[in-house]
Structures are given as C-alpha cells and as structure tokens.
Amino acid sequence: MGTIYYYEMNSAAIVARMNVTSARQNTKPQGLSRCPHACALAAALLMAGCATGPGPTTKAQQQAITPAQARAKLEAGNARFFTGDTLHRDWRRQLKATAGGQYPFAVVLSCIDSRVPDEIIFDQGLGDIFTVRVAGNVLDDEILGSMEFACKMAGAKLIFVLGHTRCGAIKGACGGAQLGHLTCLLDRIKPSVAAAKEKLPGVPATDEPFAEEVAELNVQSVKKGIREQSPVLRDLIDSGQVGLDTGIYDLKSGKVRFFNH
Numbered sequence: 043m044g045t046i047y048y049y050e051m052n053s054a055a056i057v058a059r060m061n062v063t064s065a066r067q068n069t070k071p072q073g074l075s076r077c078p079h080a081c082a083l084a085a086a087l088l089m090a091g092c093a094t095g096p097g098p099t100t101k102a103q104q105q106a107i108t109p110a111q112a113r114a115k116l117e118a119g120n121a122r123f124f125t126g127d128t129l130h131r132d133w134r135r136q137l138k139a140t141a142g143g144q145y146p147f148a149v150v151l152s153c154i155d156s157r158v159p160d161e162i163i164f165d166q167g168l169g170d171i172f173t174v175r176v177a178g179n180v181l182d183d184e185i186l187g188s189m190e191f192a193c194k195m196a197g198a199k200l201i202f203v204l205g206h207t208r209c210g211a212i213k214g215a216c217g218g219a220q221l222g223h224l225t226c227l228l229d230r231i232k233p234s235v236a237a238a239k240e241k242l243p244g245v246p247a248t249d250e251p252f253a254e255e256v257a258e259l260n261v262q263s264v265k266k267g268i269r270e271q272s273p274v275l276r277d278l279i280d281s282g283q284v285g286l287d288t289g290i291y292d293l294k295s296g297k298v299r300f301f302n303h
Contacts, residue, residue, distance in 0.1 A: 098169030104145035109285025112200035119165035140169035149192035178211030
C-alpha cells in the first residue's frame with residue numbers, strides 16, 4: 043500500500059504541473075486519462091524513480107565523504123524521519139548491490155531498545171551505516187573492537203554515540219537494579235549516575251529529569267572512553283579522518299538532538 047500511495051501522490055503532482063502548464067499556454071487542462079502520451083511518460087518516470095530510489099553507499103562515496111558530511115547525512119536522515127518524508131528504497135536492489143561488499147559512512151553505537159532502530163530513525167538503507175547495539179549504549183572491549191574494524195578496516199568516517207529518553211538501562215542504573223550479568227553492565231553507567239547526583243542535588247534518582255540527565259552524561263562518558271581506551275580510534279579522530287559525535291533520541295517525537303562538537 044505504501045508503494046501505491048507513493049505512485050498516487052506523484053501522479054497527482056504530475057497532473058497538477060501539467061494543468062498549470064496548460065493554463066499558462068491558454069489551453070484546456072487535461073488529466074492523464076485524456077492525454078495518453080503524457081500518461082505513458084509519467085508512468086515511465088514514476089516507475090523508474092520509485093523502482094530504484096537511492097542506492098547503498100558506494101566505495102567512492104565513502105572515500106570522498108568527510109566526518110562533517112557524515113554527521114550531516116545522519117542529521118538529514120533523522121529530519122526526514124521526523125517529518126515523515128523518508129526516502130523510498132528498493133530493498134531487493136539494495137540487497138543485490140551490497141552482497142559483494144559494504145562501504146558504510148558511519149558506525150552508530152546505540153541501545154538495544156526496540157523503539158530505537160538506527161537505520162530507520164536515520165533513514166538509511168542497506169550498507170549505509172554500521173550499527174552496534176547494547177543496553178544503555180555502554181562501552182566494552184568487544185564494542186571498541188567493532189568500532190576499530192568499522193573505521194580502520196572498513197572505512198567509516200564517523201562514530202556516533204546515541205542515547206535515548208526513557209531508557210530502561212539508565213533507569214535500572216539509577217535505581218540500583220541487580221540481575222545476573224545485567225548488574226555488571228549497569229555498573230558501567232554508575233559513574234554517570236554519581237555525576238548526575240552532583241549536578242542535580244536533591245532531585246530523586248527515580249525522577250525522569252534525573253534519568254534524562256544521566257542519559258546525556260552517559261553518552262558523553264562513552265565518547266570520552268572511546269578516545270581513552272582505543273589508541274587506534276584516537277589516532278583516527280585526532281588526525282581528522284574520523285569524527286566522534288553524540289546525541290539523544292526522543293522516543294516521543296522521533297527527533298535526535300545532536301550535541302555540539
């Protein structure tokens with residue numbers, strides 16, 4: 043139904059443009075049903091545009107893009123998601139195009155929350171971004187290794203650490219939750235909880251504003267940890283080959299708040 047709706051909207055736009063052109067030429071406007079040649083042309087254009095859509099990031103595009111441009115692509119993609127103007131994609135075509143290789147322009151570290159699917163909220167297709175997901179978007183050796191592969195070996199130009207509002211892992215760390223291996227994971231968020239208590243004295247750890255502050259502090263802590271714990275990534279960042287940015291995704295609005303460099 044989404045594809046049909048896409049065709050209908052574009053058909054309406056073509057009819058409107060045709061009628062405006064006819065009016066300017068002092069001729070009687072005609073719909074597509076009365077203009078077989080225009081109908082055939084419009085159908086061909088629509089089928090060509092809708093059937094293909096944007097392709098996956100190519101090797102040449104990945105090599106040419108700068109860290110700032112990579113961030114701008116994420117910003118533009120989220121803006122489209124926020125307004126509901128996401129790009130049409132031919133997933134089968136992208137599947138075939140990426141079967142032989144991938145050239146993502148960024149790697150995104152985010153939470154496992156099912157409401158924060160990175161490719162969707164940034165309006166990206168197959169082969170466009172690496173995604174690393176773990177509860178609370180925390181950092182460990184395995185994640186650092188994945189980022190090192192993404193940037194040093196596979197050529198990604200941006201590391202983006204994404205937290206989100208109403209995060210269960212953040213709330214668990216604020217409340218001192220303990221459960222099997224989860225306890226160790228939440229311990230990685232505890233320094234941000236302590237920092238939030240200093241920044242917001244008197245605010246209960248169970249209050250939402252406190253948890254949101256911890257979420258912001260946590261992404262900044264992870265950003266700092268990437269530089270401190272990975273000489274490979276630090277060298278890439280310091281040399282300007284790779285960017286390192288952070289942001290918070292709002293579950294209510296669908297908007298990512300990108301933090302300043």
